[in-house]
Amino acid sequence: MVFLQFLLNGVMLGSAYTVVALGLTLMFSIMHIVNFAHGEIFMLGAYVCWVILTQVTGNYWVAFLLSMVIVFFIGMLVERLCFRPLYEKAHINMFIVSLGLVIVLQEAATLIWTGFGKSLNTGYKTVRRIGQIFITDERLIVIGGAVVLIVAALLFFQKARAGKAMRAAAQHRMGARMVGVDINRVSSLAFGVGAALAAAAGSLLGPLSMLTPTMGGTVVMKAFVIIILGGMGSIGGAIIGGYVLGIAESLFAGYAWSEWQPAVGFVILILVLSLRPQGLFGRG
Amino acid sequence: MEKAGLQRDYYIIIAVMVVLPLVLGGLKAGNFYLHVLIMLGIFTILGSGINLLMGFTGQASIGHAAFFGIGAYVSTLLMIKLNFPFWAALPLAGAAGAVSGLLIGYPSLRLKGISFAIVTFAFGELVKMIFVNWKGLTNGQDGLTDIPSPALWGINFAAKLPYTYLVMIFTLFALFLVDRIVNSRVGKAFISIREDEDLAASTGVNVMQYKILSFVISTFLAGIAGSLYAHYMHFINPADFTVAISMTLIAIVVIGGLGTILGPILGSLVLLFMPEVLRPVKDYYYLIFGIILIVVMIFAPVGIMGGLQALSRKKASGRTEAVSEGKAS
Numbered sequence: 001m002v003f004l005q006f007l008l009n010g011v012m013l014g015s016a017y018t019v020v021a022l023g024l025t026l027m028f029s030i031m032h033i034v035n036f037a038h039g040e041i042f043m044l045g046a047y048v049c050w051v052i053l054t055q056v057t058g059n060y061w062v063a064f065l066l067s068m069v070i071v072f073f074i075g076m077l078v079e080r081l082c083f084r085p086l087y088e089k090a091h092i093n094m095f096i097v098s099l100g101l102v103i104v105l106q107e108a109a110t111l112i113w114t115g116f117g118k119s120l121n122t123g124y125k126t127v128r129r130i131g132q133i134f135i136t137d138e139r140l141i142v143i144g145g146a147v148v149l150i151v152a153a154l155l156f157f158q159k160a161r162a163g164k165a166m167r168a169a170a171q172h173r174m175g176a177r178m179v180g181v182d183i184n185r186v187s188s189l190a191f192g193v194g195a196a197l198a199a200a201a202g203s204l205l206g207p208l209s210m211l212t213p214t215m216g217g218t219v220v221m222k223a224f225v226i227i228i229l230g231g232m233g234s235i236g237g238a239i240i241g242g243y244v245l246g247i248a249e250s251l252f253a254g255y256a257w258s259e260w261q262p263a264v265g266f267v268i269l270i271l272v273l274s275l276r277p278q279g280l281f282g283r284g
Numbered sequence: 285m286e287k288a289g290l291q292r293d294y295y296i297i298i299a300v301m302v303v304l305p306l307v308l309g310g311l312k313a314g315n316f317y318l319h320v321l322i323m324l325g326i327f328t329i330l331g332s333g334i335n336l337l338m339g340f341t342g343q344a345s346i347g348h349a350a351f352f353g354i355g356a357y358v359s360t361l362l363m364i365k366l367n368f369p370f371w372a373a374l375p376l377a378g379a380a381g382a383v384s385g386l387l388i389g390y391p392s393l394r395l396k397g398i399s400f401a402i403v404t405f406a407f408g409e410l411v412k413m414i415f416v417n418w419k420g421l422t423n424g425q426d427g428l429t430d431i432p433s434p435a436l437w438g439i440n441f442a443a444k445l446p447y448t449y450l451v452m453i454f455t456l457f458a459l460f461l462v463d464r465i466v467n468s469r470v471g472k473a474f475i476s477i478r479e480d481e482d483l484a485a486s487t488g489v490n491v492m493q494y495k496i497l498s499f500v501i502s503t504f505l506a507g508i509a510g511s512l513y514a515h516y517m518h519f520i521n522p523a524d525f526t527v528a529i530s531m532t533l534i535a536i537v538v539i540g541g542l543g544t545i546l547g548p549i550l551g552s553l554v555l556l557f558m559p560e561v562l563r564p565v566k567d568y569y570y571l572i573f574g575i576i577l578i579v580v581m582i583f584a585p586v587g588i589m590g591g592l593q594a595l596s597r598k599k600a601s602g603r604t605e606a607v608s609e610g611k612a613s
Contacts, residue, residue, distance in 0.1 A: 034401065036346070092338070097582065100577035101578065224398075232397070260417065262409055273403065
């Protein structure tokens, strides 16, 4: 039954990765931003949640939602200041700006919260037994919370007016503008939503390990592997890619060598690029 | 980029590189200045490679510290474990950088866009993991110590001055190499890829082949820089070759001026002198470095060199105006 245990762990990781990757793919498909600072936004979300939880209220869910809201606005600000001036320039410029943001956000977090790990304690530590497998409430919350966020995001893209405007902008920026979509508003909203999703993932995964200013680095890499695996800009691909990577990593770490777990992403990356470069669900 | 101007610059650069170590080495804090010069040289070699790839070919590698590290570890291990002389270990370190660049570039440079950047990033993590986990060879987190200095004709390369000249020679080599390439047919192909990949392909440029070539040259230079670094520091560990170093290298090139030959020197100067200038606010210095990177990219995408070139053009056009006015009167 150890297999089911690993599988459940993989589903948990995959759920959280998917939430991060959704925001990333949103920013890429609408604004062509390859946002390397997405992991730092994830980190920021976890820290904001920690600050609210320890200083303002003891309620994890209030802290979780407030962190999403605060980071949503920070995201809109970042889009306005750092990326909007560059939409008409070469895409590599935005990419380099995002690298600058990585440095700025990591350093700012180190100055404010020091490099020492902080623990985000939700209080949900009870261990449950489901058949043969054991799981803590914390981990169940990751799965449940992530699934709710993924479904909410899908509904938003399909049903909400702003979500439809985003899809239109992703299909054709100029075309969307011609039918009356306010492209600046959509870009700003898309960055905000993406940032809020990353923040939520940070608050979900944060309790499982220590918060550090560099915690976003590995997460952003996984998110990029996922969107390349799923196909750039494909939302369904990001979801499936997220679970594939999470489960593959978890099984590999469980059955093979845990210290080489990060290599799984690299191997998947090279295989996808060699065999199916457009990704599983890409349009080629 | 006018050829004549650059060739004139070369004599200046060579003169500076010959004289500067002697002058600085003679000062009171001579060893400190020589240390700065050596690091400046190593960063310039690394930066020149990244500049060829990013500034001239338009492809971003964010795992360059990995190739720098591969060069350092290969060179060190060849000398320590297999008793290779430095003069064999150094080119082999460059070759190791080039070969790993080829292996990584082949699958990832076939596509337009970001997959290449992501693969280099993932490769950076993988290589660091190997440095940490392959303890039998790399000694893990503790790193390798007592790395020997080069030896030749009884010159003591453990002293700072001879090593400074050694680094200067390779710095010059890197600058010269990049300049020659950029001003050749190959360089034109690189630039055409940077400007518009599809257009370049449609005019018959073998885009993938040229992208790989540009990448391999840059990883070769990173390997050389790694060897020079290892035998200077006499100690390397995985923390010397992290993603943060890769980012710093990109920042150097961008701040100095993407797509300019001398940009990497200026960017490295900024990096090395910032801790001195910003000593009162030294905790904030890396933060300020990041902010500079963003501001430069938004407001002055050609960096310091771009600014200097615009200035000199202004001056030149001012002069011609004065001349034509003189004619009119």
